[in-house]
Amino acid sequence: MQASLPRRDFSGDLRLLRIAALAAVIGAFSTLAARVLLLLIRFFTDLFFYGRFSLAELSPADNRLGAWVILVPAIGGLLIGLIARFGTEQIRGHGIPEAIEAILFKNSAMSPKVALLKPLASGIAIGSGGPFGAEGPIIMTSGAIGSLVAQHVRLTGGERKTLLVAGAVAGMMNAPVMAAVFAFEVTHDGNALLPLLAACAGAYGFTVLSMGRSILTEKIARRGRHIYREYGIDPLERHAVAEVMTTDVEWVDADATAAQVLASHFGPGQRHRAFPVLRDGLVAGMVDRGSLEHALARLAPDARIRDLVGLNPPLVALPGETCRAVAARLAVHKLERLPVVADPTAPRLLGLVSRSDLIQATAGLHAEEHERTALRGARARGRA
Template structure:
């Protein structure tokens, strides 16, 4: 018998090759991170140019606030014009630019082998700049995540890489883009882990870190240094404050769940319109324009409004308007299928909720605006660690981490109870694709063959003739049996299909023994110390559903591991999670 189990030398070579590929991806991540930082700079410049063109009629990349415009009632026309342009770009360019970007990145990772097109890399930031610049109530994070991901994917497609390696560079570009926009490297890493990577492995984590750090180092040169909203809050962190933060998080979780439900109700309403989807953004923009007439602060990304919420300078009346009007125009605009992000609106709406309620709580309204931001982002995106760190990094106020974590977890718990999916994965589910955001350890990875195998299996003696084996399989219980010699050492494996083949062959040596026939046959075998996951791979590679388990010192057969045994492992693992005794 020939054993084709992977020798130790080959395993070492495979591990060495994996290490080299991780280093190669890390080197590529420097380029991807730099490209994403440049993309973020271009996106912000494009938004500034679009804002100046649409609202002030000047070609400039200088800072400007939409609320300073003097258009009066003509204000309503600007979002409509911008949305018409975006609709045309989506129809005649690429429909992948519609929506907020992150679901499309997830879908490309899970179902598209991490391949994004050059059209997306070009049109997504351009359409988002037009959408936001013309008053669309969105942020730049979704577009830059999609754009950074496209940069990573396009770079990876220039080389002979696997789908997993393309995914690593796609996610590296997405995390780097988010870091460049917001200056939040740790939150970007956690977003990659909680939302995009769907794994925790060195081969992906190390390159994503490298890309993120590269973008973080470029940020002071291209965009700005320091936190985006530098604010320091002062609060006594005690049991009462933590309890209030949990309660605030629970309210934010209810808000996030309601926003997610309403968003897809609005999307369904647009889907029933007897018009091509190209026109939907313009129809949604009518609501945006009306919202702008009520209060111009609801237009655009609204970073100044977020800053006012966090430093406590916003008037309560304006916060209440944001809480209602901003939510309405954002839901209608995003549901219409225009191009824009969800993160900044979620921050603003969660911040407005915390700001309003904070007027009746100790610590000040600005402190609870911070907690509300973390909570609403966590509840909507199902990314509690990302939300908690994101709020702290945005302000540089890491002393408030216990409160943002409490708010995030409170919102996450409520959101999980109220809605089945996050605001990101619901969109993918509506396309018939199921996405599970819960991570767990595969039980096959930490169990060994000796723990799962069926010991002392039924065997056939090596001296049995082929004719006797054919008669045996006429009434045999199993499809295959190990063949052993007089000392119990494994010779090979014989199956019912072998017996049928011998029976059909005219020249089959029916008097020959099984030991003689199997002497040159290769067979996958395992040892009691081999991980069950590797044995499952053996079954797939060889097509053999029963793998013999032998003592490595004596080659004596000690057990057998079948497909049924693997299914039992899964059943026992699930029972251990749910069965109570």
């Protein structure tokens, strides 16, 4: 563990450049995948409606199949059903809910089959006259490419999520600005830009107020998975350990015996569940009732605390760390409290941070979001 670094507005480091470079590579492959999908649409359009192998850009409306044309979408649907049955069922639908589900619930992992079979099935569906667009399939395919690249590099789960989104983000829906830009790109009408922005913002606001789910998340919700889409800052990220830690700390001397500490710190007047152990003025670890009782059962009654805390460097918190980082450390190691030190190489005790201390960071957010007060006027003066 490194000593505390100066606090910053953002947490980016040199790994951000690596992720950006990988995202650029994924973007290039995604562009190629989009091109391949468009060529597949042309190929299957020419094959289904004109009976020839070609990549020429022809309209299905000019076919000469007559009444037989009604069978073309049915044949396309049958082929897609076979691909879904014997390939992967993730190709069903337009693909956006599947991409969202992979990001939130599957550690951003998608199957290579999706990257191969989704554009094929989409080319058949659109080329056979199905009422579909290319945006959703491109999102799914590009997201799968981002996921496949991320799975072959040593990355965190959050970094894999970033790369999956990097592949899929160009076509994500339910984004007012993207919708306005997309419509402007199609119409090339500068006079329509302001009405487009107003209409998209109004439509988005109406859906937020009136719809519990969107068309993208409803499919996932029916599978029993809840998605919460409010944007907010984790209050634990806004506060440092030094702001919430306890400085008046009761500690245990490493030279004391286990029997003495069990009687003095864990008797009827016990105040805390665990206490930091100091050896030569430095933090050596933490001790609780369970470890003491276990030690007395297997060691001599005069066994000393220094024999119980082990030889490995103790887990500690730094005063400049965020409460979120420490909360994650407590959860990973299944602990309830950590000693706070200024330097882990010379761990002199500064305080103690516990789960209950971390909860304090949310108190200010609760007051800010839920407590209603009038700062001016008769109501405020009367309350004062």
